[in-house]
Amino acid sequence: xxxxxxxxxxxxxxxSRPAAAExxxxxxxxxxxxxxxxxxxxxxxxxxxxRFIERAGKASAEVEALAAAADLxxxxxxxxxxxxxxxxxxxxxxxxxxxxxxxxxxxxxxxxAARRDDRVCVSVARCGVAETGTLVLASGADSPVTLxxxxxxxxxxxQADAIVGxxxxxxxxxxxxxxxxxxxxWITGPSRSxxxxxxxxxxxxxxxxxxxxxx
Amino acid sequence: xxxxxxRFRFSARDALGDPRLQSALGNIQHGFTERRRQALDALPEFxxxxxxxxxxxxxxxxxxxxxxxxxxxxxxxxxxxxxWARDAAEACAAVAGICRAAGARTVTKGKSMATxxxxxxxxxxxxxxxxxxxxxxxxxxxxxxxxxxxxxxxxIHLKRDQIFEAFQAHHDPALSSHSDDHAELxxxxxxxxxxxxxxxxxxxxxxNFCIAETGSTVIVTNEGNGDLTQCLPRVHVVVAGIDKIVPxxxxxxxxxRLLARSATGQDITVYTTxxxxxRRADDLDGPDEFHVVLLDNGRSGMLGGELQPMxxxxxxxxxxxxxxxxxxxxxxxxxxxxxxxxxxxxxxxMVGIERSADLPNASTFCGRCAEVCPVGIPLPxxxxxxxxxxxxxxxxxxxARWGLGLWARVAVRxxxxxxxxxxxxxxxxxxxxxxxxxxxxxxxxxxxxxxxLPAPVGRTFTEQWRGRAR
Numbered sequence: 001x002x003x004x005x006x007x008x009x010x011x012x013x014x015x016s017r018p019a020a021a022e023x024x025x026x027x028x029x030x031x032x033x034x035x036x037x038x039x040x041x042x043x044x045x046x047x048x049x050x051r052f053i054e055r056a057g058k059a060s061a062e063v064e065a066l067a068a069a070a071d072l073x074x075x076x077x078x079x080x081x082x083x084x085x086x087x088x089x090x091x092x093x094x095x096x097x098x099x100x101x102x103x104x105x106x107x108x109x110x111x112x113a114a115r116r117d118d119r120v121c122v123s124v125a126r127c128g129v130a131e132t133g134t135l136v137l138a139s140g141a142d143s144p145v146t147l148x149x150x151x152x153x154x155x156x157x158x159q160a161d162a163i164v165g166x167x168x169x170x171x172x173x174x175x176x177x178x179x180x181x182x183x184x185x186w187i188t189g190p191s192r193s194x195x196x197x198x199x200x201x202x203x204x205x206x207x208x209x210x211x212x213x214x215x
Numbered sequence: 216x217x218x219x220x221x222r223f224r225f226s227a228r229d230a231l232g233d234p235r236l237q238s239a240l241g242n243i244q245h246g247f248t249e250r251r252r253q254a255l256d257a258l259p260e261f262x263x264x265x266x267x268x269x270x271x272x273x274x275x276x277x278x279x280x281x282x283x284x285x286x287x288x289x290x291x292x293x294x295x296x297x298x299w300a301r302d303a304a305e306a307c308a309a310v311a312g313i314c315r316a317a318g319a320r321t322v323t324k325g326k327s328m329a330t331x332x333x334x335x336x337x338x339x340x341x342x343x344x345x346x347x348x349x350x351x352x353x354x355x356x357x358x359x360x361x362x363x364x365x366x367x368x369x370x371i372h373l374k375r376d377q378i379f380e381a382f383q384a385h386h387d388p389a390l391s392s393h394s395d396d397h398a399e400l401x402x403x404x405x406x407x408x409x410x411x412x413x414x415x416x417x418x419x420x421x422x423n424f425c426i427a428e429t430g431s432t433v434i435v436t437n438e439g440n441g442d443l444t445q446c447l448p449r450v451h452v453v454v455a456g457i458d459k460i461v462p463x464x465x466x467x468x469x470x471x472r473l474l475a476r477s478a479t480g481q482d483i484t485v486y487t488t489x490x491x492x493x494r495r496a497d498d499l500d501g502p503d504e505f506h507v508v509l510l511d512n513g514r515s516g517m518l519g520g521e522l523q524p525m526x527x528x529x530x531x532x533x534x535x536x537x538x539x540x541x542x543x544x545x546x547x548x549x550x551x552x553x554x555x556x557x558x559x560x561x562x563x564x565m566v567g568i569e570r571s572a573d574l575p576n577a578s579t580f581c582g583r584c585a586e587v588c589p590v591g592i593p594l595p596x597x598x599x600x601x602x603x604x605x606x607x608x609x610x611x612x613x614x615a616r617w618g619l620g621l622w623a624r625v626a627v628r629x630x631x632x633x634x635x636x637x638x639x640x641x642x643x644x645x646x647x648x649x650x651x652x653x654x655x656x657x658x659x660x661x662x663x664x665x666x667x668l669p670a671p672v673g674r675t676f677t678e679q680w681r682g683r684a685r
């Protein structure tokens with residue numbers, strides 16, 4: 001017998017299977033019922049926005065409120081200059097970014113996946129989750145995954161009306177979009193480790209800073 | 216990994232007498248346990264979530280075969296491939312086969328207890344590959360030829376100067392920070408491992424969950440190393456126990472609310488990544504191949520019996536963080552991959568009770584592990600199960616069997632038992648009268664070496680009870 005058949009047979013031999021098991025499995029997969037949601041994730045758009053900002057800050061993300069998308073390149077230019085990085089960026093090939101005038105802000109911007117020497121990369125979040133100040137990114141032709149992990153500074157554009165309360169609502173949004181992306185990345189603050197003497201330090205292997213541009 | 220659990224008594228004694236280890240262990244109490252408490256205080260629904268999470272895990276385990284089959288179908292549909300492994304050898308062979316087919320040299324690894332369990336690094340090295348651990352703690356251990364002593368904080372037993380020494384011994388001086396400062400050490404590891412991430416041909420990660428609904432594997436990390444491990448190389452291999460199955464994205468969301476809070480006291484880890492298959496036709500990055508190795512290794516044998524609740528485990532580490540025994544001796548004394556209360560249940564199942572009989576006895580049954588477990592595993596009951604198997608199998612030392620036999624004879628004669636108990640209480644009460652504690656006892660030198668016995672007040676519990684009833 002193959003390892004597969006052996007393992008499945010061992011499971012079937014030992015387990016006391018409840019009646020109507022096939023139906024129970026099919027039903028749960030089709031209905032994907034929600035569990036209990038924390039009460040704190042409710043509220044109107046303003047409440048969700050406030051909670052998202054508070055929670056993202058708690059996770060050491062920096063939130064910059066933008067009046068218009070056109071303010072994003074000047075923000076990126078300021079971040080590069082302040083940190084002493086070269087004024088070069090890798091952008092997600094998303095129309096929300098490629099349509100902006102980066103050159104006018106003095107930046108050299110390329111729409112592509114990340115490369116080893118990238119210091120600053122810009123992505124677009126599919127949504128934000130107020131529950132924990134979490135960004136939800138979904139991979140695709142317009143959203144390379146590497147942009148979120150290779151650079152020192154990850155700058156993410158988030159539409160304020162794309163902030164939902166709980167993780168389950170983020171899944172609903174993705175399902176409604178009809179896509180099933182290769183990778184879904186939840187990101188809550190910049191990279192960190194406490195592996196040395198339980199002392200927390202930011203910037204382990206991923207970005208040292210996470211800046212959320214909230215539109 | 217070599218099983219050294221038979222040496223538990225000696226290792227535990229050495230650990231108690233190791234001042235450097237004792238100082239490192241002190242960080243657990245003020246770190247993990249206090250932060251977990253704060254995280255739970257901030258989430259009033261935690262108990263409700265814990266009950267639901269437990270029900271999710273029970274449902275998944277009761278229908279494990281059906282969910283595994285669905286998971287495999289969905290991985291296939293996304294263009295990935297599932298490999299089944301009955302034991303460690305089959306799992307290692309499957310991973311090595313994938314590496315060979317990929318023409319791999321350097322293999323990066325995210326943190327994975329399943330790969331520790333199967334001894335994957337040794338196997339890959341023997342086959343000529345270069346595995347590189349990328350989790351900061353695991354990387355430090357690999358440099359030192361050391362093993363994890365905690366399932367989520369693998370290097371918790373080390374102090375900074377030991378890490379500095381390891382870096383000095385192994386790193387290119389051009390990349391060295393030449394400092395033992397926390398931030399400088401971390402920055403140095405980041406510089407050194409950056410090259411490894413980009414040169415790797417295969418990236419291996421574990422999985423915190425495998426989702427049947429979507430065929431996704433999930434990893435949670437704070438460092439981002441797991442993601443660099445899986446999004447840069449041409450091939451991504453996931454090694455996961457068959458118990459990691461969760462039905463849906465919603466079920467996973469509930470369990471994620473429990474996991475980080477119970478582990479580090481974070482509301483959620485920095486990165487939670489759901490991976491489904493290899494890169495799509497128009498993707499600009501991601502692996503060309505996606506493999507999942509599903510590992511049994513004793514897990515299916517826990518179904519349908521007393522140990523079944525152990526399959527709920529989501530590997531948060533709360534049981535060891537709150538265990539007074541783990542807190543006193545650390546993880547290495549347990550002698551294999553999984554330490555603490557969860558290890559005292561899993562190790563006998565995976566390596567045999569005859570080689571690990573001391574582990575289920577390394578507990579005072581204080582019950583804190585069961586109290587903090589986010590999926591309600593009755594760990595003391597499961598340790599008791601192994602104590603019974605140990606007794607039946609005759610694995611106890613002769614003195615323990617003889618002592619228990621004697622106690623049992625006396626215990627079934629209540630008059631004799633009470634008389635002896637009264638006598639014992641009187642004598643010990645008088646001996647310890649002045650200090651209130653006894654530093655030494657005849658025939659119990661091993662026990663009193665590490666602790667004092669509080670002296671009885673002179674009357675037995677039964678005597679006092681009778682006194683109150685009157």
